[in-house]
Every structure is written in C-alpha cells, then in structure tokens.
Amino acid sequence: MFVYADHAATTRISPEALAAYTATAEEFYGNPSSLHSAGQRAKEILDDCRARIAKVLNADAREIIFTSGGSEADNQAIRSAAYAGLKKGKRKLISTAIEHHAVLHTLKKLEKEGFEVVLLPVQPNGILDVETARAAIDEDCALVSVMLANNEIGTLQPVEEVAALCKERGVPFHTDAVQAVGHIPVDVRAIGCDYLALSAHKFCGPKGVGVLYARRGAPLSPLIEGGAQERGKRAGTEDLPAIAAMTAALEASVADMGRASAVLKKLQDKLIDGLSRIPHCALNGDRERRLPGNISFCFEGIEGESLLLLLDEKGICASSGSACTSGSLDPSHVLLAIGRVHDVAHGSLRLTLGAENTEADADYMLEAIPEVVSYLRNMSPVWRDLQEGKRQYLL
Numbered sequence: 001m002f003v004y005a006d007h008a009a010t011t012r013i014s015p016e017a018l019a020a021y022t023a024t025a026e027e028f029y030g031n032p033s034s035l036h037s038a039g040q041r042a043k044e045i046l047d048d049c050r051a052r053i054a055k056v057l058n059a060d061a062r063e064i065i066f067t068s069g070g071s072e073a074d075n076q077a078i079r080s081a082a083y084a085g086l087k088k089g090k091r092k093l094i095s096t097a098i099e100h101h102a103v104l105h106t107l108k109k110l111e112k113e114g115f116e117v118v119l120l121p122v123q124p125n126g127i128l129d130v131e132t133a134r135a136a137i138d139e140d141c142a143l144v145s146v147m148l149a150n151n152e153i154g155t156l157q158p159v160e161e162v163a164a165l166c167k168e169r170g171v172p173f174h175t176d177a178v179q180a181v182g183h184i185p186v187d188v189r190a191i192g193c194d195y196l197a198l199s200a201h202k203f204c205g206p207k208g209v210g211v212l213y214a215r216r217g218a219p220l221s222p223l224i225e226g227g228a229q230e231r232g233k234r235a236g237t238e239d240l241p242a243i244a245a246m247t248a249a250l251e252a253s254v255a256d257m258g259r260a261s262a263v264l265k266k267l268q269d270k271l272i273d274g275l276s277r278i279p280h281c282a283l284n285g286d287r288e289r290r291l292p293g294n295i296s297f298c299f300e301g302i303e304g305e306s307l308l309l310l311l312d313e314k315g316i317c318a319s320s321g322s323a324c325t326s327g328s329l330d331p332s333h334v335l336l337a338i339g340r341v342h343d344v345a346h347g348s349l350r351l352t353l354g355a356e357n358t359e360a361d362a363d364y365m366l367e368a369i370p371e372v373v374s375y376l377r378n379m380s381p382v383w384r385d386l387q388e389g390k391r392q393y394l395l
Helices: 015-027 039-056 070-086 101-112 130-136 157-171 241-254 255-276 304-313 333-338 359-379 380-385
Strands: 066-067 092-096 115-122 141-145 173-176 195-199 209-216 281-283 293-301 348-352
Touching: 015 241, 039 066, 066 070, 066 130, 070 101, 070 141, 070 173, 070 195, 070 209, 092 101, 101 115, 115 130, 130 157, 141 157, 157 173, 173 255, 241 255, 255 281, 255 293, 255 304, 304 348
Parallel strands: 092 115, 092 141, 141 173, 173 195
Antiparallel strands: 066 209, 195 209, 281 293, 293 348
16 A cells, blocks of 8 residues: 655645646747747736735735745745845844754854844744743844744744734744645735745645745845846746646645645544554644644654654655755754654654545554554664663653
8 A cells, every 4th residue: 555644745746737837838938038929928827827826825916926945935035134134233033943944044054144043942832932932022133934834743833923023023024834835724914924935846736936925015135146037036037837837736725725624634633543542652743733634753762764664665655854854863853842852853753644645544554653663662772671661761
C-alpha cells in the first residue's frame, strides 16, 4: 500500500492547475512586457491572475507581487521593512523562535548587519502568548514577523492580535502564510498585515512560484534588480504558465476548503487518538488550534530518521519535520522551542494529510507506525536503559 502523508513538504499538482499550465504555455507564450499583440495577450492573462489571487486574499491587485515562492517573498518583505526602518533609526526586528528558516536565516543575516533580533518564545502548546508580544513590541521596532501556521507542528498563531498591537505602535507586520493559504481562510484585511507570503506548491500548484502581498504604502524594495516587471519590485520575466496554474490551484483549494477540512479533521483526530496509545509518546503542538491534517508526535527511545526509512519501506511517505532541513542532524528548532529535550526531539514524526487521503490510509498508518516504533525500540540500547531504570523516562 502507498500512502503519501507529507503534504506540508509539497503537494501533487491538481488537475485544474495542470490544465491551466498547459493551456497557458501552449497559447499565451508571449512576454507580458512586450508591446506586440502576443505580449499584450499574455499581459491580460497575467493581470487576470493577479486580480483573481487578490480576490481570494481580499487584497487589491496592485498589492500582489509574483515571486519564485515563499522563501523569496519572506526575504523581500523582511529586508524591505528592515532597511526602511533603519532610515528612521529603528534597528529592532521581532519574530518567534519557531519560524521557518526562510525567516530565521534572513533575520540572522540582518543581525550581522547591525540589527537587533528578538525571537519570542512560544508556550509548550506551540502558540505565541499575545502578552509576550505586547511586552516586546515598541516604537523602536522596524518589523514584527509571526507565521500564520507552523510548518512542523501545525499550530495557528494569533496573528490578528499581534498585527493589531503593531498597528497601535506604528510597526509593520509580516506573516509567513505558506502553510496556511489554501487550507484555512486567509484574509489580509482581517489579519491586518502589511506583508504576507504564500507558495503555490503547498496547495496543489506548481513548484517555483508564489506571491508576496505588500499592502499599498508598505515599504518594498526589490531583491532582484533588472527589468521593470512587477511594477519595478521584482525583476525577471514572469513565469506565466506557473502563475496561471497557481491561480487555478488556489481557487480550487479555496472552493473545496470546507469539505476538505472536515475530512482532514476527522482523519487527524483518528490518527492522534490512535498514536497516543503508543507508550511514552507525545503530541507536538496544540490539539485543536492547528492546521487540519497535521499530526506531529515525538516517540521516546528512537531516532526519527530510522522511523522514516522503515515507514518508507512500508509505502508511507512522512517526515520528521520541515523538508527544508531534512539533511540536518540537529534536532528541530521548533520542537526544542516547545520544550522537547534533544533526545526526545530526535524521535519525531510529522504526518501531513491531503484531500486524497482516506480512512484506509489512516488505518494502515495506525497499523504500521506502532509496529515500526516497537521494532526500533527493541533494538535501541537507550530504550533498554529506560526499561531497566538506568534512565528516567522523559515522556
């Protein structure tokens, strides 16, 4: 049996997106910046996609910048706000300890340039306490960045409340919404954000294309210099087929969101209940305030890499955290931030479901995962020491 349970890493392109890509590539191959008729037809498609995406996000079309994905969008937003703040003498950048590395690495680089970076802690349930943010945000801040949904443990952050605090103090607010868009309702006006990043391949669109929403009036400087595309904010000829496919994928995901969320929540609850019966394990993140279809566990006494390889042999595709750090031997910074110790954090498993997953998939995973965990524990000297009382159980 084959079960794909790694949708937070990437998704299969949808029929709607594939059809839009093919049709656009075949018929509208002109450069949208060209003045001739073929170019102007392509520009019409580009403008239409921009307007349709803006409608989904409740934005203005002029606030939509097409990028290569979420990482580029995050980088551009953070750098733009940071350098704009610097001109006013503001050097403080605030974020959280559980952000995606597209945010954290950008902040680390800015820190080397003289900015002060403050990473707020989260609660053991993986959610930022608004009062912690309130105490940290002041008029010296150039930017606050808090992700909408965590990519590893699925927790939903109080972005509306944090954005309101930022507005009170005149501080720009950015949210990485890569994991959220297409899966939960996202309204930039309701959030109150100045910047928002999304990526098509997280909601059944193609890889290599995304969007930066930048509120009108928010500082925005280009990362990529060159031509005048995207109103001078992002040089490079737009990948029109990919943009059309992203637009189709987003509309299809939003149209099916209610049904898909109900299905995913049911499967999620079943898996959480079933996996919780494994001795000495723990759910990572809040049980309820999380993305539908996200299940993250730590199992004491095993290594996550071994668990993934053995599950793969059984036809189950899963992960131990972010796909962007799958080659790292270090434990997840997200799991450490919610209080998991190193030994426990190494034994993590993330299952992220999609609309095509079935109850039979959940049943199969509930059969295979306990079996593999037991097999690995029986081979582990750490587990033997735990059972013999030479070490204390942590979970």
